[in-house]
Every structure is written in structure tokens, then in C-alpha cells.
Amino acid sequence: MNVIETKQLSKSYGSAQIIKAIDLSVKEGELFGFLGRNGAGKSTFINMLTGIIYPSSGTYSLLGVKGPNDQVKKRMGVMPDYSTLYSSLTAMEHLKFLSALSGNSASKVRCKEVLxxxxxxxxxxxxxxKFSFGMKKKLGIAQAIIHDPKIIFLDEPTSGLDPESAITIQKLIQNLQKNGKTIFMTSHNLHEVEKICTQIAIMKDGQIIKIGTMDELRAFYRSKITVKIKHSPIPKAEQLTLYEWLESAGSDLTKEVNSLTITVDDEKKIAEMIRAFNQCKVDIFRVEVEEPSLEDIFLDE
Structure with missing residues (x-):
């Protein structure tokens, strides 16, 4: 089941088109990472899905219901990228107050459970x-899930956090997904998205230019597989033959003492290289393969 679906969803302000006819489907239970540079249109897109602003054209549905819909809003949680916390309230008071505003007043037991x-x-x-920055982030997530929503929108949930606090939040997000929640999150932390998200979309200039699992995104960039090989000394009689073959098989060949680095466009070339070394009576001690990271894919947009 698609819990989020958009068809030709667009948003314009005057002559400026911010979101350009986006078709997107997010399945139930996905932890969906939504990436893009500042100004790409991420927040505008989320604001349409959460009913903060209206589309200029196109349609969207949440949980199978065409939006915007007030009843569906009660089944989604939102953690925006700006603070909506009330400093004068305690954490317990904060959750009770905001849950009451949403029409899903939470009991004291439920507030304690979420905290x-x-x-x-x-x-x-x-x-x-008196909360630290990290504690406020946790409370922001608490307010998004206090009413046990089916869909959770998280805008930069770990931005500004130290590594330990960020890992804690990441584990919390993963646990929410394991418990059946569909999570749609933005983040500038590419390593984080690569590590925890099941689907990833990259937005540029109001359009989604890449989408898929991490493995699917890598498949488009396998022309840049870096292979590092540590080997025994190459006999002088075999050096010219082996190096010429390697240069024909890949690019950016870098030779060091008993090791080399080469870039290939197909992982099948790795097996061919190992056979070529064996034919030249050269032992291979270690093969390290560096596939494109999400950062490589993102920066190549």
C-alpha cells in the first residue's frame, strides 16, 4: 500500500515554480530519505503534504485519502525544522498541551510512555x-508521535547534534519504523541517510532527479568502482604485460610498492584482474572495493 502518493504535484509563487510536477509513491513501512541542497524545494514539498500550504496544481493522497484532509492530519506526526517548543512548560505539560490542540488529547500515562x-x-x-539541544530534538520527536500516527514527517531530526546524540536519535527513528510507522525524513547528513533509510530521493530545482534504494542508486554509478589490490612482487618479465592489461581494463591506474589502485566500470573486471595476477604468478593478499557512497551520488547531481 502506498501511504504517500503525489501526481504532478506543483507549487508556484507568481512566475517562480518551486515544485515541478512531482510523481512520488512511498510504501507503508518505508523509512524514506528526502535529500536536496538548500533551496531545492524539500520544505515546500513537505509543507504541501502536511497541509501547511496548498499545491498550485496536481494532487496528493495520504493513507489512500486525497489531501488536504483534516481527519488524515490526525493520523500523521510532524517534526518541523524550526522550534515549536514552549520553554515555560515542562515536557509533560508540553505534550499534553500539543496533543490537546491536535484533537488527540493524550493521557498522563501516554505522555510518560512516549517520554x-x-x-x-x-x-x-x-x-x-532548561533542556539541552539534544533533549529538545527528542522532545520534538515525542510531540510528533504522541498521538500514535501512521505517518511521521521529520525535518532534519539530527541537525546540530553531537555524534552520540545523533546515533541515539537514529536508533529511535529505526525503532519507530520497525514498529510499523512510515517515516519521511529530510537530512543533510548523507551518511545517516545511507545508513538508515530504505528508500532515498534526491531533489534538485524542484524536481526529483534520482530515487531508489541505496543499492539501486549505486547501480547507476558502478562505472566508478575503485579497486585496491595488495599483492606480492610482480616478476620483471611479467610487469609490462600485466600493467598493459590493467590499463586496458580500467582507468586511473596508480602503482605503489606491492599494491595498486584502479577504477573499473564493471565489477566483473575484478574477477578478471584476479585471474590475470594468477596467470602472472603474483599472489593477491587483499582486495578492497570502494563503491560510490551516497555523497558521491549526491554531489554528482
């Missing part, structure tokens, strides 16, 4: 104004 889920179980009576 425990995000790791704030010992801070329910503490005023939000």
Missing part, C-alpha cells in the same frame, strides 16, 4: 527552557 520511548523518562517535570 520513556525517546529517552526523556527522567525529565517529564523539567521545563523545556
Amino acid at each position: 520513556n520511548l525517546v529517552g526523556l523518562q527522567n525529565h517529564g517535570g523539567k521545563k523545556v527552557g
Whole structure:
């Protein structure tokens, strides 16, 4: 089931078209990473899906219901990239107040349960104004899930956090997905998205230019597989033959003492290289393969 679906969804302000006829489907239970440089249109796109702004054209549906729809809004949670926290309230008061505003008033037991889920179980009576940045991020996620939504939108959930706090938030997000939630998140942390997201889309100038799993995205960039080989000394009589073959098989050949690095366009070339070394009576001690990272794919947009 597609819990998020857009058809030719567009948004313009005057003559400026910010979102350009996007068709997108997100399946139930996905942890969907939505990437793009600043100004690419990510926030505008999310704001349309969450009902903050209206599309100029096209349609979208959430949980099979055409949006915007007030009943569907009660089944989604949103953590925006700007603070909506009230410093004068305690964490417990904050959750009760915001859940009441949404029409899904949470009990004290539910508030405690959610605070425990995000790791704030010992801070329910503490005023939000005294929270650290990382604690506020956790509370932001708590307010997004207090009413047990089916879809959760997270805008930069780990931005500005130290590595330890970021890992804690990442594990929390993964646990939400494992518990059946569909999560749509933006992030500038490419390593984070590569590590935890099941599907990834990259937006540029209001359009989605790449989409798929990490393996699917890599498949488009396998022309840049870097192979590092550590080997025994190459007999002088075999050096010319072996090096000429390697140069014909790949590019950017770099030779060092008993090791070399080469870029190939097909992983089948790796097996061919190993056979060529064996034919030249050269032992291979280690083969390291560096496939394109999400950063490589993102920067190649």
C-alpha cells in the first residue's frame, strides 16, 4: 500500500515554480530519505503534504485519502525544522498541551510512555527552557508521535547534534519504523541517510532527479568502482604485460610498492584482474572495493 502518493504535484509563487510536477509513491513501512541542497524545494514539498500550504496544481493522497484532509492530519506526526517548543512548560505539560490542540488529547500515562520511548523518562517535570539541544530534538520527536500516527514527517531530526546524540536519535527513528510507522525524513547528513533509510530521493530545482534504494542508486554509478589490490612482487618479465592489461581494463591506474589502485566500470573486471595476477604468478593478499557512497551520488547531481 502506498501511504504517500503525489501526481504532478506543483507549487508556484507568481512566475517562480518551486515544485515541478512531482510523481512520488512511498510504501507503508518505508523509512524514506528526502535529500536536496538548500533551496531545492524539500520544505515546500513537505509543507504541501502536511497541509501547511496548498499545491498550485496536481494532487496528493495520504493513507489512500486525497489531501488536504483534516481527519488524515490526525493520523500523521510532524517534526518541523524550526522550534515549536514552549520553554515555560515542562515536557509533560508540553505534550499534553500539543496533543490537546491536535484533537488527540493524550493521557498522563501516554505522555510518560512516549517520554520513556525517546529517552526523556527522567525529565517529564523539567521545563523545556532548561533542556539541552539534544533533549529538545527528542522532545520534538515525542510531540510528533504522541498521538500514535501512521505517518511521521521529520525535518532534519539530527541537525546540530553531537555524534552520540545523533546515533541515539537514529536508533529511535529505526525503532519507530520497525514498529510499523512510515517515516519521511529530510537530512543533510548523507551518511545517516545511507545508513538508515530504505528508500532515498534526491531533489534538485524542484524536481526529483534520482530515487531508489541505496543499492539501486549505486547501480547507476558502478562505472566508478575503485579497486585496491595488495599483492606480492610482480616478476620483471611479467610487469609490462600485466600493467598493459590493467590499463586496458580500467582507468586511473596508480602503482605503489606491492599494491595498486584502479577504477573499473564493471565489477566483473575484478574477477578478471584476479585471474590475470594468477596467470602472472603474483599472489593477491587483499582486495578492497570502494563503491560510490551516497555523497558521491549526491554531489554528482
